[in-house]
Amino acid sequence: MGFLGAGKTTFLNKYIPLLGGRTVVIENEFGETGLDGELIRHEGIPVREIYAGCICCSLALDFRSAIGEIAETFHPDRIIIEPSGAGRLSDIIKACNKAGEKDGVSLKVTKLITIVDITTLDEYADCFGAFYLDQIRHARLIFLSHVHELTAEEKRTQTECLKEFNPHAILYEGDFRKMEDEALEELIRMTEDYGDSPNEIAADVLPADRVFTSVAIKNSEDMTEEELEGILKEVKKEGYGKVLRAKGIVSLKDGRQVHFDYTPSASGYEPYSWKGTGHPQKNRIIIIGCGLNKRALRVLFKNRDIKYPASADGCKRKMTREE
Numbered sequence: 001m002g003f004l005g006a007g008k009t010t011f012l013n014k015y016i017p018l019l020g021g022r023t024v025v026i027e028n029e030f031g032e033t034g035l036d037g038e039l040i041r042h043e044g045i046p047v048r049e050i051y052a053g054c055i056c057c058s059l060a061l062d063f064r065s066a067i068g069e070i071a072e073t074f075h076p077d078r079i080i081i082e083p084s085g086a087g088r089l090s091d092i093i094k095a096c097n098k099a100g101e102k103d104g105v106s107l108k109v110t111k112l113i114t115i116v117d118i119t120t121l122d123e124y125a126d127c128f129g130a131f132y133l134d135q136i137r138h139a140r141l142i143f144l145s146h147v148h149e150l151t152a153e154e155k156r157t158q159t160e161c162l163k164e165f166n167p168h169a170i171l172y173e174g175d176f177r178k179m180e181d182e183a184l185e186e187l188i189r190m191t192e193d194y195g196d197s198p199n200e201i202a203a204d205v206l207p208a209d210r211v212f213t214s215v216a217i218k219n220s221e222d223m224t225e226e227e228l229e230g231i232l233k234e235v236k237k238e239g240y241g242k243v244l245r246a247k248g249i250v251s252l253k254d255g256r257q258v259h260f261d262y263t264p265s266a267s268g269y270e271p272y273s274w275k276g277t278g279h280p281q282k283n284r285i286i287i288i289g290c291g292l293n294k295r296a297l298r299v300l301f302k303n304r305d306i307k308y309p310a311s312a313d314g315c316k317r318k319m320t321r322e323e
């Protein structure tokens, strides 16, 4: 678990190769198109993507049927779930238990792991308490991300605050990306399984899709590197709504294709990055936030359908294709 852009996929790409036995991954993307499935690629590990909502609320039934299908098809030793960053961990636990109880799938919830971007702890705890703190309070093991972007003093203050939110979890304060494999395996082994002492389940709150919105662009123009950089700087400005996460795969005009990541920076580090994709894929962009100005974002990210509506009919035809 972990809020939007906290580092869940980064963690899984480190952890999954260490696993023996049969593993299946469920990727839940809040936005209207999947992307993380492409970013988690490990030989012999099937990835099932469920997108356009949260598996703990609007997609609860899809999630249960996915669990059933996976159990029947793969007979896995474990299913790793990467929930949408806009979901609540307590609801994911409920959804897993329901899949077991109501659908007769034999499963046990074990490791509850949350990644926390330590630079955004204060802001997100204030703004998105119900979602954000639930992910922290129900975790048994917490990894921090962006640990090097705070001073030692800032990090100490934030870590103490985190321990107040959840005094029981094991907290790894270093950079998990640099952990030795054996140390990571040992830490996860040491972490108490959920089934050994269930948490109190939190009360119902507004579903995530009443708080967060998303824009999916599947037909963007190719860009230059400078244009992409300009867009990722511009998106922080007023007029687009509160963009909490943007990511995508886009073709650059020089023929390269890049995967970009944007998360708003709390402490001055570059809020965006990109790297080449391994193999050609279709352009697609996902933006998640609160009160998003969808049209302005589509124009900014060069959605062809918005910029060139040749005629009312042409526009309609293109929009249908996009949907």
Ligand SMILES: Nc1nc2c(ncn2[C@@H]2O[C@H](COP(=O)(O)OP(=O)(O)OP(=O)(O)O)[C@@H](O)[C@H]2O)c(=O)[nH]1
Binding pocket: 002, 003, 004, 005, 006, 007, 008, 009, 010, 011, 036, 084, 085, 144, 145, 146, 147, 175, 177, 245, 247, 261, 273
């Ligand atoms: N500087 C820094 N970057 C990090 C760290 N952890 C992750 N990142 C980067 O942050 C970006 C987002 O990381 P992801 O692993 O995709 O985050 P996520 O939680 O899966 O994001 P969602 O797609 O919103 O679910 C990527 O560019 C990562 O390389 C960290 O500790 N420090």
